[in-house]
Amino acid sequence: MARIGHIDFLNILPLTYGLSKLKERDVDVMKGVPSEVNRALLKGSLAVSGISSIVYAKAADELLLVPGLSVRTDAKVTSILLFSKVPASALAGRKVVLTAKSETSHALLKILLEEVYHVQPVFEIRSLDMKAGVPDDAAAALFIGDDALYLYHHPPAGLFSYDLGDEWKRHTGLGMVYSVWALRRDFAAAEPQAARRIVRLLQEGMAKGHRELPAAIRELTGRKPFTAGEMEEYLKVIRHDLKEKHLAGLRLFYEKLAKLGLLDRVPELVFFR
Numbered sequence: 001m002a003r004i005g006h007i008d009f010l011n012i013l014p015l016t017y018g019l020s021k022l023k024e025r026d027v028d029v030m031k032g033v034p035s036e037v038n039r040a041l042l043k044g045s046l047a048v049s050g051i052s053s054i055v056y057a058k059a060a061d062e063l064l065l066v067p068g069l070s071v072r073t074d075a076k077v078t079s080i081l082l083f084s085k086v087p088a089s090a091l092a093g094r095k096v097v098l099t100a101k102s103e104t105s106h107a108l109l110k111i112l113l114e115e116v117y118h119v120q121p122v123f124e125i126r127s128l129d130m131k132a133g134v135p136d137d138a139a140a141a142l143f144i145g146d147d148a149l150y151l152y153h154h155p156p157a158g159l160f161s162y163d164l165g166d167e168w169k170r171h172t173g174l175g176m177v178y179s180v181w182a183l184r185r186d187f188a189a190a191e192p193q194a195a196r197r198i199v200r201l202l203q204e205g206m207a208k209g210h211r212e213l214p215a216a217i218r219e220l221t222g223r224k225p226f227t228a229g230e231m232e233e234y235l236k237v238i239r240h241d242l243k244e245k246h247l248a249g250l251r252l253f254y255e256k257l258a259k260l261g262l263l264d265r266v267p268e269l270v271f272f273r
Contacts, residue, residue, distance in 0.1 A: 001027065001028050002027055002028070002047045002048070002187075002191075002194055002198055003027075003028045003029075003030055003040075003045065003046045003047055004027055004028070004029050004030070004046065004047070004048050004049060004198065004202075005029075005030050005032070005037035005040055005041055005046040005048070005049025005050060005051070006019070006029050006030065006031045006032075006037070006049070006050060007031075007032070007033065007034050007037055007050045007179065008031040008032060008033065009033075009079075009145040009146055010079075010145070010146050010149065010220075010224060010226070010231065010234065010235075011071050011079060011145070011234070011235075011238045012050065012071065012240075013209065013213075013216050013217070013220065013231070013235060014205075014206055014208075014209025014210045014213060014216060014235070014240060015050075015202065015205050015206045015209055015240070016209070016216075017208075017209040017212065017213075017215070017216035017219065017220075018204070018205030018206055018207070018208035018209035018210075018212075019201070019202075019205040021205075021208060021212075022201065022204065022205055022208065027198065027201065030046060030049075033101040033102070033145070034051070034052045034101055034102040034103070034104075034179065035052075035100060035101055035102060035103065037049045037050065037051060038051050038052055038055045038103065041055075041063075041182065041184065042055070042059055042062070044184065044186075046184075047183065047184055047187040047191075047194075047195075047198065048066070048181065048182070048183045048184070048187070048195075048198050048199075048202070049181065049182065050069075050071070050179055050180070050181050051179060051180060051181070051182055052102055052103045052104040052178070052179055053070075053104050053177050053178060053179055053180050053250060053253070054103045054104045054107050054257070054263075055103060055104075055182075056180055056182050056267065057254050057257065057263055057266075057267045058263065060267035060268065060270065061185075062184060062185055062186075063182040063183065063184060063185060064182060064183045064184075064185055064188055064270055064271060064272040065180055065181070065182055065242075065269060065270065065271045065272065066180070066181035066182060066183060066199050066202060066203075066271070066272060067199070067203075067242070067271045067272065067273075068203060068241060068242055068243075069180070069181040069202060069203065069206060069240060069241075069242055070177050070178075070179065070180050070181070070239070070240060070241070070242035070246070071177075071178045071179040071238060071239075071240060072175055072176060072177040072178060072238075072239045072240075072241075072242070072246055072249075073165045073175055073176055073178075073237055073238060073239060074169070074175040074239065075165055075166055075169040075175065076163045076165045076166045076169075076237060077163060077164060077165030077166075077176070077178070077237065077238075078148070078149055078152045078163060078165075078234060078237055079144060079145055079146070079148045079149040079152070079234070079238075080105045080108070080142075080143075080144050080148055080163070080164040080165060080178070081142070081143050081144075081148040081151060081152060081161060081162065081163055081164070082096075082109060082140055082141070082142050082143075082161070082162040082164065083133060083134050083140060083141055083143065083151065083155075083156060083159045083160070083161055083162075084096075084134070084139060084140035084141075084159060084160045084161075084162070085134060085139050085140065085158075085159060085160075086139055086140075086160070087160055088113065088116075088117045088119070088140075088160065088162060089117045089118070089119060090119075091113065091117070091119045091121045091139055091140060092119040092120060092121065093120070093121065093122065094121050094122065094138075094139035094140070095121065095122045095123075095124060095137065095138040095139055095140075096109075096113075096121040096122070096123050096124070096138060096139065096140045096141065096142065097123075097124050097125075097126060097128060097134070097135055097138045097140070097141040097142070098123055098124065098125045098126075098141075098142045099125075099127075099128050099141075099142055099143055099144050099147070100125050100126055100127050100128075101144055101145060102144050102145070104178050104179065105142060105144045105164065105178070106123070106125070106142070107253075107257055107262055108164050108168060108176070108253070109142055109164060110123075110260065110262065111168075111253075111256045111257065111260065112162075112164065112167045112168065112171065114260060115171065115256070116167060116170075116171050121139070121140070124138070128141055128143060128147070130143060130147035130148075130150055130151055133151075133156040133159065134156070134159060146224065146225075149226065149230075149234060150225050150226070153226070153230060164176075168249075172249065172252055174248055174249035174252060175239075175246060175249045176249055176253065177242070177246060177247075177249055177250040177253070180242070180250075181202060183195055183198075183199070183272050188272055195272065199272060206240055210240070213232075213235065214232075217231050217232055217235075247269060250269070251266070251269070254266045254267060
């Protein structure tokens with residue numbers, strides 16, 4: 001039975017809902033935060049997964065992109081937020097705590113602080129408590145996913161707030177691709193029919209979730225710390241398609257990471273066919 005990794009955040013609600021209604025019997029879905037499914041795909045315990053976009057870049061020789069699927073925004077994202085006790089331009093040499101849940105957001109923040117604010121903080125990766133805000137021993141903290149979205153609606157008093165999607169858009173004029181779906185190349189080569197079926201399942205699940213989004217939101221209301229209106233607003237910000245015009249932002253992200261020494265090389269974007 002093929003295993004699919006699924007990032008368990010609100011930003012993928014359409015796919016979460018769509019997969020639950022399609023009820024494929026011979027697919028095992030592993031849910032987790034980005035860091036968990038990233039590791040599982042690279043270890044080979046998953047055949048296909050949604051992953052942080054930087055993970056594809058680091059392991060492009062082992063992976064193929066799933067056509068047409070991503071988590072991206074045209075500008076603001078509202079769920080990747082830096083909260084700081086001082087302006088971002090004053091973070092040089094100060095401690096910035098990064099959530100342990102993701103890698104793409106870490107890399108994006110490093111680009112923006114280097115190129116926009118011209119500062120090099122001291123970074124530390126550890127778990128964060130959204131209700132505690134910025135830890136006492138740090139000047140700033142990066143939150144992602146549902147934690148960040150909660151803080152977007154309940155911002156801590158007295159802190160500077162930066163939406164990394166907005167910051168990237170202002171800096172580059174392009175949208176940002178935060179995560180992609182990828183297959184292991186060895187799985188696609190060994191079981192091409194199964195790979196095609198899973199890709200079709202993901203595409204159909206996402207499409208179904210978007211068609212029935214009001215029902216998906218109703219089903220989730222009360223199980224997340226957001227109102228139905230807040231979820232609807234958020235899911236208008238997030239985009240899940242991936243077309244050629246969106247790849248410019250992804251390629252630029254990889255180019256900037258390579259320039260900063262955070263990637264060995266800019267990967268070729270190779271899609272499963």
